[in-house]
Each structure stands twice: as C-alpha cells, then as structure tokens.
Amino acid sequence: MKKNISRRQFFKSGIVASAFASVPNVALSANRPALFIPPLIEVRKGRPIFLKMESVAHQFEAGKYTEVWGFNGAYLGPTIRIQKGSFAKLNYLNNLSQSVALNIQGLQASGELLGGVAKILNKGDSWSPIIPITQSASTCWYHSVSLANSAYQTYRGLAGLWIVEDEKSTNGLPKKYGVNDIPLILQDISLNKEGEQLFQNKQSALFGNQLSVNGRISPYLNVQRGWLRLRLLNASVSRNYHLRLDNDQPMFLIAQDQGFLPQAKKIQTLQLGPSERAEILLNLNQTSESIRLIEGEPRNILKKISAFFSENALLDNTILEIRPQGLSAVFSDDSLPVLNNDAVATLRHPILQERKLHFDANSGMINDKHFNPKQILNAKRGSTERWILTTNAPLGFRIQGARFVVESINDQKIPESEIAWKDSVWIENKVSILIHFDNTSTNSHPFIFGTSNLMLADKGCFRLLVVQ
Numbered sequence: 296m297k298k299n300i301s302r303r304q305f306f307k308s309g310i311v312a313s314a315f316a317s318v319p320n321v322a323l324s325a326n327r328p329a330l331f332i333p334p335l336i337e338v339r340k341g342r343p344i345f346l347k348m349e350s351v352a353h354q355f356e357a358g359k360y361t362e363v364w365g366f367n368g369a370y371l372g373p374t375i376r377i378q379k380g381s382f383a384k385l386n387y388l389n390n391l392s393q394s395v396a397l398n399i400q401g402l403q404a405s406g407e408l409l410g411g412v413a414k415i416l417n418k419g420d421s422w423s424p425i426i427p428i429t430q431s432a433s434t435c436w437y438h439s440v441s442l443a444n445s446a447y448q449t450y451r452g453l454a455g456l457w458i459v460e461d462e463k464s465t466n467g468l469p470k471k472y473g474v475n476d477i478p479l480i481l482q483d484i485s486l487n488k489e490g491e492q493l494f495q496n497k498q499s500a501l502f503g504n505q506l507s508v509n510g511r512i513s514p515y516l517n518v519q520r521g522w523l524r525l526r527l528l529n530a531s532v533s534r535n536y537h538l539r540l541d542n543d544q545p546m547f548l549i550a551q552d553q554g555f556l557p558q559a560k561k562i563q564t565l566q567l568g569p570s571e572r573a574e575i576l577l578n579l580n581q582t583s584e585s586i587r588l589i590e591g592e593p594r595n596i597l598k599k600i601s602a603f604f605s606e607n608a609l610l611d612n613t614i615l616e617i618r619p620q621g622l623s624a625v626f627s628d629d630s631l632p633v634l635n636n637d638a639v640a641t642l643r644h645p646i647l648q649e650r651k652l653h654f655d656a657n658s659g660m661i662n663d664k665h666f667n668p669k670q671i672l673n674a675k676r677g678s679t680e681r682w683i684l685t686t687n688a689p690l691g692f693r694i695q696g697a698r699f700v701v702e703s704i705n706d707q708k709i710p711e712s713e714i715a716w717k718d719s720v721w722i723e724n725k726v727s728i729l730i731h732f733d734n735t736s737t738n739s740h741p742f743i744f745g746t747s748n749l750m751l752a753d754k755g756c757f758r759l760l761v762v763q
Contacts, residue, residue, distance in 0.1 A: 327616055328357065330514040332473040333455065333480070334369070338377040341384060346372060346437075348416075348453060349390040355505075355512055359490025364391060364451040370510045372437065372455025374478055379461040383426040389416040394441065395448060398695055398743075399457055400570055401435030401553050401718050402426070406696055406736030406762075412440050413740045431637070432464030433553040433716070434526050434572045436480075440695075446501065446532045446749035450494055452510075454480065454530045467632030468549070469524040469576075476524045477516065479615065481567070482507040483534045499659065500533040501750050504610050506590065515585075515616040523577045523617070524549075525588075529567045533748045535689065535721055538565040538614065540577070541587040547631060550574035553698050553716035555634040560713060568691035568721030570747035576631070579619040588614045638716045641700045641729050644679040654722070654746060656688035659756035661745065666755030671741060674732045674762045684726045691747030692726070693719040696762070699730040719747050732762045 336344055346366050353363040353370040366372035377383055389395050394417045397410055406413070408426045416422060435457040439448035456478050469475035483503035485493040494501070506513050529536060540546065547559045552572050559576065567573055577586075590612045650672075653662055664670070674680065674697075681702070684692055698716045701709050705725050720726055736742045738761060745757025 327513060327515045327613075328511045330477075330516040330615060331509045331511050333371060333478060333509060334367075334373045335472050336373045336375050338375065338381065338383060341382065343384045343386050344375055345386045345388075347388045347390055348395055351452075353452075353510060354490065355484065355486055355492075355507060355510070356490045361489060361491045363492065364448065364453055366453070366455060370452045371480060372453070374456040374458060374472070375437075376458040376460060376472070377428055379428050379431060379459060381428050383428060384423070385426065386421065386423050387416060388421045389418060392418055393444065393448065394418070395439055395453065396441045397437055397453070398440040399435055399437045400693065400695065401433055401572070402457060402459075403430040403553075403698065403734055404696070405734050406740035406742050409696060409742075411695060411740070412442055412743055415441070428459060430459055431554055431635075432461045432550075433459045434528070434550065434574060435459065435553075436528050436530065436570075436572065438530065440743065443753045446753050447494055447496060449530065449749055450482070450484070450492065450501070450532050456480065456526065456528060458526070463635045464555075469522050475518065475521065476526070477518075478509065478526045478528070480509050480528050480530050481536065481614065483531050483609065496750075496753075499657070499751050499754065500748060502534055503531075506609055506611065506614055508614055513611045513613040513616070515618055517618050517620050518579065519621050520579045520619045523579055525575050525577065527565075527567060527573045527575065529569050529571050531569055533569060533750055535569070535691065536565075536567045536590050538567060538588060538590060539563055541589050541593045542582065544577070544581060544586060547576040547578075548573060549576055549634060551715040552718050554638060555636050556715045557636045557639060557712050558634055559631045566721060568719065568747065569749070570691060570693045570719035571717075571721065572719075577617070579617070582619060585616055585618045587616045590614060636715060638700050639711050639714045641679060641731055642702070642711070642714065644729065644731065646681050646729070647675060647678040649681040649683065651683045651685070654684070654686040654690060654692075654756065656686055656690050656748075656751065659746075659751050659754040661756060661758060666757060668759065671738065671759045671761050672744075674760060676732055676735055676762050679729055679731045682728050682730055684720075684722050684728065685724065686722045689721065689723045690751065691719060691721050692745070693747040694730065694742070694744040694760070696734045696736055696742040696760070697730050697732050699728040702727040702729050734762060736760060736762050
C-alpha cells in the first residue's frame with residue numbers, strides 16, 4: 296500500500312540522507328563497540344553449573360544503562376561447554392519476578408531432565424537436574440519456553456549457548472574459545488531513546504531495527520589471521536537471516552544445529568531461521584583488510600535510506616566487523632578438516648509412519664486447530680517418522696528432545712553431502728524431514744514441537760509430544 300509522506304517525514308528523510316552521505320564507513324566503523332564474549336563454563340569432573348536468572352543493568356548503547364534480564368549477573372547467559380560421556384549437574388535459580396520455564400534446545404535427554412514447559416520455576420524456586428551427555432558434538436542453546444511468555448523472556452535476555460564436544464570435534468578445527476572459536480548470539484531489538492528494549496506482545500511477529508550480537512550493537516572483533524570459526528545462533532524472536540561477507544569472500548559451512556556435515560560446504564550465503572545454529576569457517580589469510588559479516592545485501596546510500604523507512608528493516612545490517620591482525624603465515628594450512636557425520640544413515644531408516652503438519656502463520660493454528668493441552672501426539676522411542684511441513688507464509692519449526700535430517704525442500708532432495716542432524720528448520724513453503732526419536736517423554740513432562748517464531752508460539756502454535 297502506498298503511503299503519503301508528511302512534511303516531517305520528508306524533512307527527516309533529508310536529514311537522514313545528509314547524515315548517511317556525510318559520514319564515511321570508516322567513521323561508522325570507528326564507533327562500533329568491541330564484541331563481548333560470553334564467559335565460558337567448562338564442565339569437568341562433575342563441576343556443577345550454576346545458572347541464576349536475575350535482573351541486571353546493561354548498556355546496548357554507550358552510556359545508556361538499562362534493566363534487562365540474564366544469568367549470573369550479565370545480559371544473556373554464559374556459554375556451557377561439556378564433553379560427551381559426562382554429566383551436567385545443573386543448578387537453576389529464579390530470582391526474577393516472573394515464573395520461568397527453560398529448555399536446552401538441541402540437547403538429547405528425557406523430558407523429565409530437560410524440564411521444558413512443564414517445569415515452572417516461580418520466584419525463588421531452584422531445580423537441580425543431572426543430565427547425562429550422550430550426543431556427539433553439537434551447538435545447542437538454552438532459553439525460556441514459558442507458556443505465553445517465551446518471546447518476552449527470551450527477548451529480555453534469557454538465552455545462552457550450550458556446546459557439546461567429543462573426541463573428534465576439535466580435530467583440525469579452531470578450538471580456542473573467544474580467540475579463534477567465536478560464539479555469536481544474534482538478536483534483533485528495538486530501543487527507545489533511553490536505550491530500553493521495546494516489546495509489543497500483541498503482534499504475531501517481532502522485528503527489531505538493530506542487530507544485537509552477544510548484547511552489543513553491530514560490534515567489531517580483532518582477530519589473528521588464519522582460520523576463524525564462528526558459532527552462530529539465531530536467538531531472535533521471529534527474524535530469519537541471510538548472512539554473507541560484504542567482500543563476497545566464500546564461507547565454509549561445517550556444522551548445523553546438532554552436528555557436522557559430512558564435508559565442509561563452500562557457500563556465499565547462509566540462511567539462519569529462529570532457533571537454528573550453524574558453524575562456519577572463514578579464511579582470514581585471504582583478505583588484507585576488514586570484512587563485515589552482514590545480513591542481506593551490501594548497502595549503498597539509497598538502500599541505507601530505504602532501510603531507515605522500512606518497517607521491518609535493520610538500520611545497520613552489519614552483524615560483525617572482522618578486523619584481521621598480523622601477517623599471513625608463509626606456510627599457513629589453508630586445507631579444510633575432515634568432518635564426521637552419522638546423520639546420512641537416517642535416510643535409509645525404515646519409516647514407521649508419515650505425518651503432515653500445516654502451519655497457518657496468521658492464526659497460529661496447526662492443521663486448522665488451535666493448541667489444546669489435551670491433544671498429545673504420541674511417538675515410539677527408537678523409531679523414525681517422516682513429517683511433511685507446509686505453511687501459508689514463511690516461518691521456523693523446532694522440536695524438543697528429538698533430532699531430524701532435512702530430506703527435501705519444496706520437493707527438491709537434499710544432497711547427502713549436506714545432511715546434518717537438526718532440530719530447527721526454516722519453512723518457506725514445504726519441507727520434508729525424517730525425525731528420529733531417541734529420548735522419552737511423558738504426559739507430565741512432554742516435549743514440544745511447533746513454530747520457532749516465539750511470538751506465534753506464545754499464541755499457541757505448538758503441540759505436545761510424548762515418546763515411549
């Protein structure tokens with residue numbers, strides 16, 4: 296619909312155009328904050344993991360402190376890193392005024408141990424599950440799944456990374472956390488003039504106009520040349536990202552949600568829907584200057600002005616400015632590591648049954664029905680099912696406590712060289728997935744599945760799942 300432009304809007308556009316034209320990219324880069332690296336909790340020899348939810352002071356913009364939520368005294372949560380074969384001794388404590396339910400998305404455990412929507416922590420409540428870590432290397436994340444309140448609580452800061460390592464996951468890969476193995480938690484947010492987060496809970500989707508990465512707006516990272524590993528998490532409430540480098544340098548996709556690809560895939564663009572994770576490698580020996588990881592296409596002056604007036608666009612589409620330091624090594628190894636993957640075998644599993652799920656992105660209904668807690672989907676432990684997911688408008692899908700491989704997108708088969716274990720996927724029109732159920736859940740501690748658009752999920756666009 297065409298909208299008339301008022302004198303104020305026209306005057307504003309002139310100011311914006313002049314501002315964009317007069318401020319060079321170098322000056323904009325100089326004002327970027329340094330990337331914050333979430334603290335690492337390395338779990339060894341039964342070390343307990345303390346996660347205290349509380350209100351904290353944080354500044355998204357320099358000098359503007361505001362109240363947000365997080366864990367252990369910081370916005371967002373620490374990164375948990377744990378080895379396959381060990382036990383996670385968790386200690387949750389809720390010091391917030393609201394009740395909270397948490398999930399570790401991607402972690403393979405029973406419904407009783409994961410918690411999820413059924414395990415509600417009221418103010419002052421604590422909970423200490425002990426979870427055996429049985430899965431191979433993966434990048435998971437923990438966040439709020441509180442009924443009708445997960446979008447607000449996750450947006451406020453109840454989110455963090457959870458990394459599982461195994462004996463093969465660091466072979467030939469960058470592995471120094473915060474040095475050449477960098478976590479990036481992506482959120483789109485909107486702020487008022489005081490620097491406070493803006494949120495409207497009546498909408499079916501939320502699109503902020505600024506990019507927060509680990510709690511900083513479009514930051515920079517100084518890093519040594521060589522291979523750089525980025526662990527990307529889309530912790531946004533609704534937004535789907537298309538990531539690329541502004542100099543058109545290729546990226547190498549090595550892993551998705553729950554594991555490695557069979558081999559690294561050379562890509563120019565990475566799509567990342569809500570709840571999806573991905574690991575990419577960048578060869579910084581191939582660039583002589585700073586490069587930017589951006590959302591969408593590089594912007595000229597006209598596109599920057601257009602973004603300013605677009606309702607859902609980001610004012611600055613820079614996710615991270617990467618500033619390589621030092622000289623390229625004369626004998627640097629530019630070869631890619633050999634990866635390990637057992638997900639491809641799922642394509643040959645017997646299919647117990649096929650289900651069809653249609654999502655209505657407007658009403659929040661699944662198969663023309665609203666959420667009903669008495670309607671529970673049942674699956675058999677150890678089985679594999681084919682789920683055909685369709686939607687009337689693009690949205691994300693996620694499932695708790697299980698894992699799947701994407702069989703086809705819009706009836707186009709996925710090459711075996713690109714198959715990896717996942718628990719979240721973006722649906723443009725139609726996606727066929729093969730889900731394997733390894734973990735149990737019960738009526739009192741069910742898993743959930745549905746949209747990963749948390750605004751829509753809070754309106755009931757999800758279902759309960761019992762696996763026995």
